[in-house]
Amino acid sequence: METTPLLIRPKRKSIWSRFRRRELCSRVIHLGQLPEEEFPPNHVCNQKYNIITFLPIVLFEQFRFFLNLYFLVMALSQFIPSIRIGYLYTYWGPLCFVLAVTLFREAIDDFRRYRRDKEVNRQRYERISLDAPIEGYRPFITEQVPASELRVGDIVMLHKGQRVPADMILLRTNETMGTVFIRTDQLDGEIDWKLRIPLPSTQKLPTDAHLLDINAKLFVEKPEKDIHSFIGTCTRLDEEESDSLDIENTLWSGCVVASGQSRSCLRSFAQASEAVLASALCHNVTPVYVVVDQGADESQSDMGSSVMSESCGGAVPQQQLCDYQASSPDEVALVKWTDMMGVSLYNRDLHNISLKLRAANEIMQFNILQIFPFTSESKMMGIIVQEENTQAITYYVKGADVALSKLLNSSWLSTECKLLAADGLRTLVVAKKTMSKNEYLEFESEYKEARMSVTGRTERTAACIARLQRGLTLLALTGVEDRLADNVPDTLGLLRSAGIKIWMLTGDKLETALCIARSLQLGGGERWHTAPECRKRRDAYALLNELANNSDSIDLIIEGETLEVCLRSYLEEFVEVLRNCSGVVVARCSPTQKARVARLLRARGLVVAAVGDGGNDVAMIQEADMGVGIEGAEGRAASLAGDVSIREFSCLARLLLLHGRRSLMRSAALCLFIVHRGLIVSTMQAVFSVVFYFSSVSLYPGFLMVGYGTLFTMLPVFSLVLDKDLPSSTVIRNPQLYKQMTKGMQLSYKTFYIWTGISIYQGGVIMYGALVLFEEQLIHIVEISYTALILTELIMVALTVVTWHRLMALAELVSLLMYTATLLIFTTYFDADFIRHWDFWWKVTAITLVSCFPLYIVKFMHRKWSNRQYKNIKTK
Numbered sequence: 001m002e003t004t005p006l007l008i009r010p011k012r013k014s015i016w017s018r019f020r021r022r023e024l025c026s027r028v029i030h031l032g033q034l035p036e037e038e039f040p041p042n043h044v045c046n047q048k049y050n051i052i053t054f055l056p057i058v059l060f061e062q063f064r065f066f067l068n069l070y071f072l073v074m075a076l077s078q079f080i081p082s083i084r085i086g087y088l089y090t091y092w093g094p095l096c097f098v099l100a101v102t103l104f105r106e107a108i109d110d111f112r113r114y115r116r117d118k119e120v121n122r123q124r125y126e127r128i129s130l131d132a133p134i135e136g137y138r139p140f141i142t143e144q145v146p147a148s149e150l151r152v153g154d155i156v157m158l159h160k161g162q163r164v165p166a167d168m169i170l171l172r173t174n175e176t177m178g179t180v181f182i183r184t185d186q187l188d189g190e191i192d193w194k195l196r197i198p199l200p201s202t203q204k205l206p207t208d209a210h211l212l213d214i215n216a217k218l219f220v221e222k223p224e225k226d227i228h229s230f231i232g233t234c235t236r237l238d239e240e241e242s243d244s245l246d247i248e249n250t251l252w253s254g255c256v257v258a259s260g261q262s263r264s265c266l267r268s269f270a271q272a273s274e275a276v277l278a279s280a281l282c283h284n285v286t287p288v289y290v291v292v293d294q295g296a297d298e299s300q301s302d303m304g305s306s307v308m309s310e311s312c313g314g315a316v317p318q319q320q321l322c323d324y325q326a327s328s329p330d331e332v333a334l335v336k337w338t339d340m341m342g343v344s345l346y347n348r349d350l351h352n353i354s355l356k357l358r359a360a361n362e363i364m365q366f367n368i369l370q371i372f373p374f375t376s377e378s379k380m381m382g383i384i385v386q387e388e389n390t391q392a393i394t395y396y397v398k399g400a401d402v403a404l405s406k407l408l409n410s411s412w413l414s415t416e417c418k419l420l421a422a423d424g425l426r427t428l429v430v431a432k433k434t435m436s437k438n439e440y441l442e443f444e445s446e447y448k449e450a451r452m453s454v455t456g457r458t459e460r461t462a463a464c465i466a467r468l469q470r471g472l473t474l475l476a477l478t479g480v481e482d483r484l485a486d487n488v489p490d491t492l493g494l495l496r497s498a499g500i501k502i503w504m505l506t507g508d509k510l511e512t513a514l515c516i517a518r519s520l521q522l523g524g525g526e527r528w529h530t531a532p533e534c535r536k537r538r539d540a541y542a543l544l545n546e547l548a549n550n551s552d553s554i555d556l557i558i559e560g561e562t563l564e565v566c567l568r569s570y571l572e573e574f575v576e577v578l579r580n581c582s583g584v585v586v587a588r589c590s591p592t593q594k595a596r597v598a599r600l601l602r603a604r605g606l607v608v609a610a611v612g613d614g615g616n617d618v619a620m621i622q623e624a625d626m627g628v629g630i631e632g633a634e635g636r637a638a639s640l641a642g643d644v645s646i647r648e649f650s651c652l653a654r655l656l657l658l659h660g661r662r663s664l665m666r667s668a669a670l671c672l673f674i675v676h677r678g679l680i681v682s683t684m685q686a687v688f689s690v691v692f693y694f695s696s697v698s699l700y701p702g703f704l705m706v707g708y709g710t711l712f713t714m715l716p717v718f719s720l721v722l723d724k725d726l727p728s729s730t731v732i733r734n735p736q737l738y739k740q741m742t743k744g745m746q747l748s749y750k751t752f753y754i755w756t757g758i759s760i761y762q763g764g765v766i767m768y769g770a771l772v773l774f775e776e777q778l779i780h781i782v783e784i785s786y787t788a789l790i791l792t793e794l795i796m797v798a799l800t801v802v803t804w805h806r807l808m809a810l811a812e813l814v815s816l817l818m819y820t821a822t823l824l825i826f827t828t829y830f831d832a833d834f835i836r837h838w839d840f841w842w843k844v845t846a847i848t849l850v851s852c853f854p855l856y857i858v859k860f861m862h863r864k865w866s867n868r869q870y871k872n873i874k875t876k
Contacts, residue, residue: 342358
C-alpha cells in the first residue's frame with residue numbers, strides 16, 4: 001500500500017495574511033510532513049538596508065547629528081538670493097563629498113553582510129525525502145538542499161563539524177555511544193561541548209530509512225527566548241509510545257555538531273577510593289580514541305590527536321591515543337585527575353560506563369539508569385548507576401556548594417569552600433546515596449510520569465528529584481582553577497583606574513561566572529553580592545531595596561532571568577542602582593539580553609563599549625556606541641561585526657587608554673579648527689559688508705573660497721591627527737590621564753566659546769587692518785586680507801602642535817608653497833606688481849603679528865602651566 005508522501009505543501013494563503021501579526025503558540029508537527037500552517041522561511045538576513053531603505057536611513061542617521069544638520073541648513077540657505085554668500089559649490093561640494101564617502105562605506109559594509117548571509121543560506125544539507133513510487137513502494141532518497149529551503153517538518157541529516165541550520169529535535173545518531181556533543185559558541189559564548197541525547201523511540205530504529213516508516217507526532221511549546229529550557233513530547237502513534245522532549249533533545253540553530261570515536265585503548269592500573277570513583281562516574285565525559293600515522297601533519301590531524309600529540313611530544317606511529325570530550329573543561333580536568341589517581345574512564349555510551357582500576361587490575365561495568373543534566377535552578381547534575389557484578393544501585397550527584405550544602409550535614413564543608421573560593425577556584429561538591437531496587441523502581445515511575453506532563457513539568461520533576469536527594473552522604477569537594485588569557489587582570493585594573501566601569505555579561509552559570517570574576521579581579525567593591533532569584537514583582541522590590549542601601553560599595557552578580565524580572569518591574573530604579581555598583585556580572589545572559597543592557601545604558605546618556613569574541617556577542621556589539629570584536633577560538637563573527645577588531649583582550653587597554661584618548665584629543669582639535677576656519681572668514685565677510693553699507697557682495701571669489709577650505713589649509717589642519725601630547729608608554733602607565741579626558745574639557749561649551757572669541761578677534765583684526773592699510777584699488781584689500789588669513793591659519797596650526805611630526809612640517813610647507821605659486825600664477829585675482837612690492841609684505845606681516853602674537857603669549861603661558869601639571873607623570 002502506498003505510504004503518505006513525505007512532503008505535503010501547505011495551501012497557499014492570502015497575501016493579506018502576510019501582514020497580520022503572527023501569534024506565537026505551541027504547535028504539533030507530524031514527523032516528515034510539512035504542517036498546514038505556513039511558517040517564515042529559514043532565511044538568515046543580517047543586512048541593515050535594502051534598495052529602498054538604504055538612502056533614507058543613511059541620510060537620516062547622518063543628519064540627526066547637530067553638526068551635519070547645521071552644514072545642511074547652511075548649504076540650503078544659499079538657495080535664497082538675499083542671503084547667498086559665494087558660489088553654491090563652495091557649500092555643496094564638501095557636504096556631498098562627505099555624504100558620498102559615508103554612503104560608499106555603508107554600502108560596502110552592507111554588501112559584505114549580504115555576502116555572508118548568502119554564504120550561510122546557500123550552505124547545503126542532506127534532507128531525507130521519499131522518491132517517486134515504484135510498484136506501490138516509495139523508496140527514500142537524500143537530497144542536497146540549501147539551508148534557506150529547509151522547512152518545518154523536514155528530516156535533515158547532519159554530519160560532524162556542520163553548523164545546525166535551524167532549531168531541531170535530535171531523532172537519531174549513528175554513534176555507538178548513542179549521544180551527540182554540540183558546541184553553542186554562537187548562542188551563549190561557551191565553546192565547551194554540550195551533551196545531547198536522541199529520542200529513545202527513534203534512536204532504537206535499525207536505520208535512518210525507518211524514520212519514514214513510523215507514524216509519529218511532536219508537540220512543542222511556543223517559541224521562547226530562553227535557550228536553556230524546552231518542553232515537548234514525541235508520540236509514536238503506531239506503537240502508542242511517548243517520549244518527553246527536554247533541552248538535551250534539542251539542537252539550536254548555530255550550534256556545531258561533534259562526533260566522538262570509540263576504539264580500544266591500552267591503559268595501566270593503580271589503587272582508587274570511592275570519592276575518586278564517584279568523580280569519574282558523575283561527569284558527562286566521553287573518551288575519544290584516534291589513530292595517528294607517523295609523519296602525519298599535526299595541523300591536519302583531528303582535535304583529539306593534536307592535543308595528545310602535544311602532550312606526548314609529537315606524533316606516535318600507529319598508536320591509539322585517548323582524549324576526553326565533555327560539556328565543560330572542568331569535567332575533563334576532574335576525569336583526568338581521577339586517571340592520575342588510578343581510575344580511568346575507559347568507555348561510555350548512552351547506557352553503560354566502563355572504568356579501569358589500576359590497583360585491582362580490573363574493569364568495572366556500570367549500567368546507566370538515569371541522568372539528571374545540570375540546570376540553573378538546581379545548580380547540580382546527577383546520575384543513577386547500577387554496578388553489574390553486585391547489582392548495587394547508587395545515586396551520585398555533584399553541584400555547587402550553595403545548592404548541595406543544604407542537603408548535607410557537614411562541619412567542614414562551608415569552611416573549605418570559602419578557602420577554595422578565596423583562591424579563585426571553582427568548587428564542586430560530590431555526594432552519593434545508595435538505593436534499594438524497590439526505592440529505585442518507585443522513583444522511576446514517579447519521575448517518568450512527571451516528565452511526560454506538559455503543564456507543570458519543571459515543578460513536578462523538581463519535586464521528584466528533591467525526594468531522591470534526601471539522605472545524601474558527602475564524598476568530596478573539588479576545586480578547579482581557570483586558565484586566564486595573558487594580562488587580563490592587569491588590563492581590567494588599568495581600565496578601572498581610568499574610571500571605566502566594567503560589566504561582564506556571560507552565558508556561564510552563576511557559580512562559574514562568579515569564580516571567573518574573582519579570578520579576573522573584576523570588581524572594585526568591598527565584596528561580591530549574589531542577587532537571589534526573583535520570579536515576581538515582590539521579589540524584585542525586595543532586591544531593589546537591599547541594593548539601594550549599599551550599591552556603591554558592592555559588586556553585584558545576577559542571573560539573566562532575575563535581571564529580566566527586575567527590569568520589567570522597576571526599570572528606571574534598577575538601572576540607576578546598577579549604575580552605582582562598582583562592578584556588575586550578569587550570568588546566564590542570552591544574546592538578546594546582552595543587547596538590551598547595552599541599549600538601556602545608551603538610552604541614559606552613557607557611552608558603552610561592548611567587547612566580545614563570539615557570535616552570541618554580535619547583537620551587543622552592534623548595539624553599543626563602540627563594538628570591539630576579538631578574533632579567537634569562537635570564529636570571526638564578533639570581529640567582523642565590531643567597529644574595531646583586536647587579537648587578544650590585553651590589547652583593549654592600549655586601544656582605549658592610548659588610542660581612545662588620542663582620538664578624542666585629535667578629534668577635538670580638528671573640530672575646533674574647522675569651526676575656527678569657517679568662523680574667521682565669516683567674521684571678515686560680516687565686517688566687509690558693514691563697512692560697505694551691508695552690501696551682499698562676496699569678499700572673495702569662489703575660487704579663493706574653495707582654495708581656502710582645501711588647497712591652502714586642509715593639509716595642515718588634518719595633520720593635527722598626528723599630534724601626541726605624551727609618549728605612549730607614559731599614557732599606558734598613567735590611566736588617570738584618560739579619566740581626565742572623560743570630563744569633556746577638550747570639547748566643551750567653554751572651549752567652543754574660547755575659539756569663537758579667537759575667530760572673531762582674528763577675523764576682525766585681519767579685515768580692519770586690511771581696510772586701514774589698503775591702497776586705492778579694492779583688489780589690494782583682497783590680496784592683503786587673504787594672504788594674512790592663510791598665514792594666520794598656518795601659524796595657528798603650528799601653535800597648537802605639541803609634538804612635531806615630519807608630515808606636519810611637510811603639510812605646512814606644501815600649503816605655503818602652493819599659495820605662493822597661486823599668487824604668482826593667477827594674476828586675475830591678484831595684482832602681481834603690488835605683490836612684488838615691499839608695501840604688500842610689511843602690511844601682511846603687521847596684520848598677521850597683531851592677529852597671532854597675543855595668542856602666542858597665551859598659548860605659551862598655558863603650556864607652561866600644563867607642563868607643571870604633567871611634571872610628575874613625565875618623570876616616572
